[in-house]
Amino acid sequence: MIQQIVALIIILFFISRLFWQRKNKKISGNEFIFWLVFWILAALLIISLKKIDSFVAALGFSGKGIDFLFYLSVVVLFYLVFTLGLKIEKIERDITKIVRKISLNDKEDKN
Amino acid sequence: MEKNFNKIVIVIPAYNEEKNIEKVINEVKPLVDELVIVDDGSNDRTFELAEKQGVTVLRHLINRGQGAALQTGDEYALNNQADIVVHFDADGQFLPREIKEIILPIQNGEADAVFGSRFLGKKSEIPRFKKIIIYPLAGLINKILINVSLTDPQNGFRALSRKALEKITIENDGMAHCSEILYKVFKNKLIIKEVPITVIYHDFGQGLFKGRGRGTGGFRIIKDLLLAKLMN
Numbered sequence: 001m002i003q004q005i006v007a008l009i010i011i012l013f014f015i016s017r018l019f020w021q022r023k024n025k026k027i028s029g030n031e032f033i034f035w036l037v038f039w040i041l042a043a044l045l046i047i048s049l050k051k052i053d054s055f056v057a058a059l060g061f062s063g064k065g066i067d068f069l070f071y072l073s074v075v076v077l078f079y080l081v082f083t084l085g086l087k088i089e090k091i092e093r094d095i096t097k098i099v100r101k102i103s104l105n106d107k108e109d110k111n
Numbered sequence: 112m113e114k115n116f117n118k119i120v121i122v123i124p125a126y127n128e129e130k131n132i133e134k135v136i137n138e139v140k141p142l143v144d145e146l147v148i149v150d151d152g153s154n155d156r157t158f159e160l161a162e163k164q165g166v167t168v169l170r171h172l173i174n175r176g177q178g179a180a181l182q183t184g185d186e187y188a189l190n191n192q193a194d195i196v197v198h199f200d201a202d203g204q205f206l207p208r209e210i211k212e213i214i215l216p217i218q219n220g221e222a223d224a225v226f227g228s229r230f231l232g233k234k235s236e237i238p239r240f241k242k243i244i245i246y247p248l249a250g251l252i253n254k255i256l257i258n259v260s261l262t263d264p265q266n267g268f269r270a271l272s273r274k275a276l277e278k279i280t281i282e283n284d285g286m287a288h289c290s291e292i293l294y295k296v297f298k299n300k301l302i303i304k305e306v307p308i309t310v311i312y313h314d315f316g317q318g319l320f321k322g323r324g325r326g327t328g329g330f331r332i333i334k335d336l337l338l339a340k341l342m343n
Contacts, residue, residue, distance in 0.1 A: 089338050096175045096284050100183045103149070103169045107187065 004046055011043045045069055117218055120145045120193035121210065122184030124177050125201035126324045129155040136164045138207040139199065147187055148201075149180040151324065176325035177267075178288030182281040189276055197270045205268045209308050213270045216304040223275040223301035226261060226293075227268030227308035245329065252290075252333060261305060265289050268308050275301050285326010287335035 015036065022032045045052065052065030061068065121143045125132055132148070140146050146166040150158040152174035161168045169183055181198055188196045195217050197210055205227070216222040249265050267289065271279065278299045283291045296303060326335060 086338070086341065092284065093282065095173075096179045099152075099171045099173060099175050100179065100186065103171055103183055104187060104190070107167070107169055 004049060007046050008043060011039050011046070015039050117194040117214075118145070118192055119143045119195045119197065119214060120147060120184075120188040120191070121197040121199050122147045122149065122181060122188060123199045123201050124149045124151055124180030124184065125153065125157050125161065126151040126174060126177070126180075127153045127155045127157060128201040129153070129157050129160055131203045132157050132160050132201055133164060135199075135201055135203055135207075136161060136166055139210070140164070140166060142207055142210050143197070145188075145191070145193070147184045149184045151175060151177070151180040174325050176284035176288075176327075177286060178281045178291070178326065179284040181288060185271075185276055185279075185281070189273070193276075194273050195270055196273075196276055198267060200267055204311050206309050206311070209268070209306075213268060213306050213308065216306070217270055217272045221302070222304035223272045224292075224296045225270040225304045225306055226263065227266045228261070228263035228305045229266060229308060229310040230262045231305060231307035249329070252336075261293060261303075263305070264293055266308070266310075268310075275299075283326070283335055283339055285331060285335050286328075287326065287332045287339065290332075290336055291339065 018027075018032065018035050018039070021027050027035075049065045052068060056063065056065050056068045121139055123135065123139070123146070125148055128135075136146060136148070148157075148161040148166055148168045150161065150168060150170045152171045158168060158170055167187070169187060171180060171183065184198075185196055195214050197214060199205055199207075199210070209227070213225050213227055216225050246263075246265065250261075269292070275296065278301070279292060279295045281288045281291060326332075
């Protein structure tokens, strides 16, 4: 119970940070919504830990609900890292296009 | 070089090649209509030395990898009415006199893309580890990932007709471009020919983990190929 309260306080802290960042225009609207949904979801999951416990048990896992959340977070993290990798690759390609364009333009200017 | 309707442009990517660049330029320049050096963000005097030789020099502001440099050269060649483009290396591992052999099938209208192969007759002294382990492995990966088999898929000495160039855009900045070009040549149903060439090994080149510049090393190449598959 105490752990749940601590976790909720931490989440509240992050949500307040989020509003503060939004107010100072440090993050875009989309990012704001993504993280807001993320933290609210996390809070809901923590509040309903008991239900998750029984849900996980019904699925046939021996672990507790919190373990399940932990597995889930690893999966989500992997997915985020993966999309990040793809995004970086795309940015790299765009950089190459810019570098190429500059080199070809420079040559034309000289001729 | 006899002047017919074929304008032959040779593209040589160069990254920190100040030791070899002048020699390569002097040897290759008389053999073709235009020599294009793409300086891929070298930290040494490659760019200055190449410019002094009076050839076309394109410069990448930062290092982008051999595939990226080749594509820059290809685009320049296309914009400047090239009929045949030859990819060549700056480190002196290929023999300039074999350029005429690699472009011949295109000039004769027998092929759109010609690949050099070090395993077809001519004698190259290949380091044992490369011969026994790396090349068969690379060949196998090419077979699995892009379903292409050639005697020497990782060879950087190749000639492409204008028709082939117009269809092929190299998107892999690193060394994975070798497989990418092959894949796109097959996909576009271009006519392929392999020609025996000689390779002179100066040093080991790239290992499994790291070579010189961006996008090199065996594992990195595999990663790039997989990533490219996911992106397209």
